Amino acid sequence: MNDEKKEIVIIDRGHGSATLNDVAQAAGVSPATVSRCLNAPDVVRPAKRKRVFKAIEELSYVPHGAARALASRRTRMIGAIFPSLDNTLFGGMMEALQGEVAAAGYTLVVASSAYDPAQELKDVRNLISSGIDALTLVGASRELAVYEMIRRKRIPYVLNWISKAEGGHPCAGFDNLEAAARLTRYLLDLGHRRFAMISGHFINNDRAMARFRGVESTLRERGLDLPPERVLERRFGVDEGREAFRLLMSMPEPPSAVICGADPFAYGAIFESLDLGVRIPGDVSVTGFDDMWPASQITPSLTSVQTPRREIGITVAKYLLAKLSGQLIADPRPIETRLVVRDSTGPAKHA
Amino acid sequence: MNDEKKEIVIIDRGHGSATLNDVAQAAGVSPATVSRCLNAPDVVRPAKRKRVFKAIEELSYVPHGAARALASRRTRMIGAIFPSLDNTLFGGMMEALQGEVAAAGYTLVVASSAYDPAQELKDVRNLISSGIDALTLVGASRELAVYEMIRRKRIPYVLNWISKAEGGHPCAGFDNLEAAARLTRYLLDLGHRRFAMISGHFINNDRAMARFRGVESTLRERGLDLPPERVLERRFGVDEGREAFRLLMSMPEPPSAVICGADPFAYGAIFESLDLGVRIPGDVSVTGFDDMWPASQITPSLTSVQTPRREIGITVAKYLLAKLSGQLIADPRPIETRLVVRDSTGPAKHA
DNA sequence: AGTGTAAAAGAAAGCGCTTTCATTTTTGAT
């Protein structure tokens, strides 16, 4: 008999929505077959498969994720915890990440730690309890309990926004230290010798720390030093950048180059320079980091390091998806950054 | 006998992690009691409860979300779909939303529709399949199938970023039309009569449309009109703002006030005015919308409408959580916006 | 102590799916 022609009997259970069993009945097959149509279509004969999908359509059947997860022991959810969700850097990465995992049939679950390690630990716990199959976290510095928990639960994970971490954790990101070092070398080549840095707080932020160390070690290689009073740790923000820049410029021997650990500080410096009557780059060169959109629009336009946010998101997704599909995959390679030279940097004034 | 003293026997199942049953055994109670400790602690006697929590601690027990969801028919997940995740407006709302729902023990699941209704429909389907208990969507214009799906599944939902919608959908947001109207009245009071607008594309974007209509209807009330050639629809972006502004200023009778439907357009206008030698607000007044951070930093600082992103997130969360807990709750009230007057607007030049 | 009532605890039946194992059907070589 021609399977395809069999009639589909619709049962209206009234309340709630159709289950896989309903579909099976309507299509006149066993539940197992319906399940297979969903998970491994090519193992079921075309005629039957067609009938099943017709029934699915007619009943507007939507699989029940929790039941699926419980039976198959995978939720098809991937978790991501960011220090903040209100941030165009992480936003760019999140957008790319979500797109990639969704394309593979996964759902993205997010949480914000608000830059608080204790909160991050709670988030991890919650996400694990929600059942995520894999996880990505920003940077490497956090409660050890986090690493222990994901190890014990055997959850594939990858740290992002950095390219390597102590302890051999897999990472998808770029080398913050090297990027900062390159920037520093560029400024040294322009003849600068008196440096200052405006940085995010180092605590709980290995990215900020790495950028600082990249600057510092490069200077030391050339026999220069970066005294602590010339390293200003601030909350990220334009106003903080203004204040710090003003402070630096009021020093007896102001720096000839101010390296900002993040773009907003540099925007602040540029805005403040107008009030101060300091010329950039005439009197002092200023650099940013991350290359957000105002960098190219502001006057003077800002020399900055372009960070590969989308690439990070895509790399994270590819790595985790590969892991989840059981593939043997090497840890991601470091992603390149680009130094974008614009008008905020120039030769050092002759001393 | 003293319950609290009973010893806790740890069973190591080796593989995988502890289940609720393991906890029950370790604590010497029934699984039902452990479940109650988790879901309604005060219904179990303190001594016993203590023992259970001790066992939970010792076994590092983490509840299995999917099993929980399957049995209780709620996932404790809330879904949110945004046109983009890489956007500080939605980012601010998302951050607040995530914080609120997490505090209530819920997990936030996100998706990006990339401003594409078809993609949004897929997203909704996926999220529903993931099992979200509630959902929030940006604006009101979308595939009707979306509304039908969430109605059929009886999923509590709320539209955000707007304050009302045809069809009686609950909304958490502000009145885009009225905010734009107020801004327009302010400019009219400054003596402006020749207006232009740079707007986001209207298609699939009821917020942009409402802002336009707010401007247009207010002008019409005063007997003025806003001819189509003075309404420029552009993709959101600074460069697009520059180009549009240049175009407007090259008209035979350039406008004396340019209303931008979003801040980035206005930043572009301000940047371009420097190249053009047009003075703001001397020659032309410019306004933004959303009041992003550059508004207060740029020169001239930008008059803009401050949109309550965090409040929207909080309102969405409160409304959905109330719905989920079965409370009778009225639809959210519109949230107020604030017109922030700065230096980019001034009296119209005497004609 | 003894009783009645309310509170606490337990037993057991699923929630909707996947997956193993057994059975049936199909295929292809003879």
Place this chain on the structure above:
DNA sequence: ATCAAAAATGAAAGCGCTTTCTTTTACACT
């Protein structure tokens, strides 16, 4: 046609929890 091997299907046992219903225990009052 025939048979062995392979492919397709079905039956049924859970996945780890919640929740209803029932039984047990605690408590207040004579």
